[in-house]
Amino acid sequence: MSSESKNDPRSPARPFWLSGHFAPVANEVTAHELPVEGELPNGLDGTYVRNGPNPKDGFSPHWWFGDGMVHGIHLAGGRARWYRNRYVRTARFTGTVLDRERRLRGGGTSNTHVIEHAGRILSMVEAALPMHLDGELSTVGAFDFGGAVDTPMTAHPKRCPSTGELHFFGYQVVRPYLTYYIADAGGRVVSKREIEVEGPCYLHDFAITERYALFFDSPARMIRDWGAGMPFEWSDSHQTRIGVVPRAGGEVRWFDVESGQLCHTANAFERAGTIVLEGIRSARFEAAPPYLYRWELDLESGRTRERRLDDRLVEFPRIDDRRTGRPHRYTYVVEMLDFVDGAPTRSLLRRYDAETGTSLAQELGPGQIPGECVFVPRSAWSTEDDGWLLSLVRDGERDVSELVVLDAGHFGAAPVARVRLPQRVPFGIHGSWVPAAD
Ligand SMILES: [Fe+2]
Structure with a gap:
């Protein structure tokens, strides 16, 4: 492949994550008072933020390895007040030489998720500490919870709705392989425990219930540190199992399950002596399709049941x-209908209803490629589907990107609003709603 064809975004020689709706954008943009089609709900008062890889020199050897870029759209008073996109300025981004310690301390990329906790916006990648961003998405610096976190941090922490605690973990190729942390609602780490495992494995996501944390020990073994390509190797001899860890402390209990890996958690909960974990499962790392799946762990008998849901x-x-x-009723997913070279080229949003066992599609129109959607409740007291769903959507026919707002209570109906963004937003990874401060 010539370097010319590799660097030409229209070249078919370029991998999927550098072309089409994944192609990185070159500029950091600030725009105010964005055009809105439809009516933005007055109750949306805050900022939608979403992270994703956007390699600054236009090339990365894998979708996961591009520099992180956070896109934000601030909504208030029925208006779209601003759009900003900013690189997450890690040490690698700014050109600092990286040893392992520096990578851990926010040196590598930070491109996977972005959340708010205890007043801080945190950009996250599972290979390093989170990066603290200010309200306008500029990088403040690496964040180690006041020195309490000395391992990488997952990009999928879980906030307990009862306590406001942030539960998270770190995995790494050296001991301790797996560390489970709990930070209180104020952002102070109040619990740090090593979870004893045979060795490190790819552990992208986990789950909590009201009393337990669940860890998925898969055959995707971590065989070296990040930094020299994908560090995982599938081991057919490794028994896949789910570890059930009491949040309050106590023995870990392991449940053997079918060989496979948890890609992303939808949710987990306890029901009549059973722990239910729902999420996206793939039978093999990067080599098998993702499906919605349910694992049930019987705490009394020790038996497990599992099945593909769709x-x-x-x-x-x-x-x-x-x-x-x-227990939750609704799960929202991105359904992938067509692929070219591993990349979804046609997709839609789908909602699963656990009460009826049915699902419903949300068509957005031809050429529209939605990303992950984020639910925003109408109020703290509203019911589970009383609110809105936000998704960044690429319109391939018009070559624009929009923040699409759906009424969650009327899933499947036309969007209530579309916010036109001043530039294309590459298909990215995860995002959050950051409510305006009271
Ligand atoms: Fe993820």
Whole structure:
């Protein structure tokens, strides 16, 4: 491949994550008072933020390895007040030489998720500490919870809706392989425990229930540190199992399950002596399609049951985060209908209803490629589907990107609003709603 064809975004020689709707954008943009089609709900008062890889020199050897870029859209008073996109300025981004310690301390990329906790916006990647961003998405610096976190941090922490605690973990190729942390609602780490495992494995996501944390020990073994390509190797001899860890402390209990890996958690909860974990499962790391799946762990008998819930190819499961750890009714996913070279080229949003056992598609129109959707409740007291769903959507026919707002209570109906963004937003990974401060 010539370097010319590799660097030409229209070249078919370029991998999927550098072309089409994944192609990185070159500029950091600030725009105010964005055009809105439809009516933005007055109740949306805050900032939608979403992270994703956007290699600054236009090339990365894998989708996961591009520099992180956070896109933000600030909504208030029925208007779209601003759009900003900013690189997460890690040490690698600014050109600092990286040893392992520096990578851990926010040196590598930070491109996977972005959340708010205890007044801080945190950009996250599972290979390093989170990066603290200010309200306008500029990088403040690496964040180690006041020195309490000395391992990488997952990009999928879970906030307990009852306590406001942030539960998270770090995995790494050296001991301790797996560390489980709990930070209180104020951002202070109040619990740090090593979870004893045979060795490190790819552990992208986990789950909490009201009393337990769940860790998925898969055959995707971590065989070296990040920094020299994908550090995982599938081991057919490794028994896949789920570790059930009491949040309050105590023995870990392991449940053997079918060989496979948890890609993303939808939710987990306890029901009549059983722990239910729902999420996206793939039978093999980067080599098998993702499906919605349910594992049930019987705490009394020790038996497990598991099954695929649907034959559609789906990813990016999200729920109303206020249901985290307790039974939920609705799961929202991105369904992938067509692929070219591993990249989805046609997709839609789908909602699963656990009460009826049915699902419903949300068509957005031809050429529209939605990303993960985020649920925003109408108020703290509203019911599970009383609120809105936000998704960044690429319109391939018009070559624009929009923040699409759906009424969650009328899933499947036309969007209530579309916010036109001043530039294309590459298909990215995870995002959050950051409510305006009271
Ligand atoms: Fe993820």
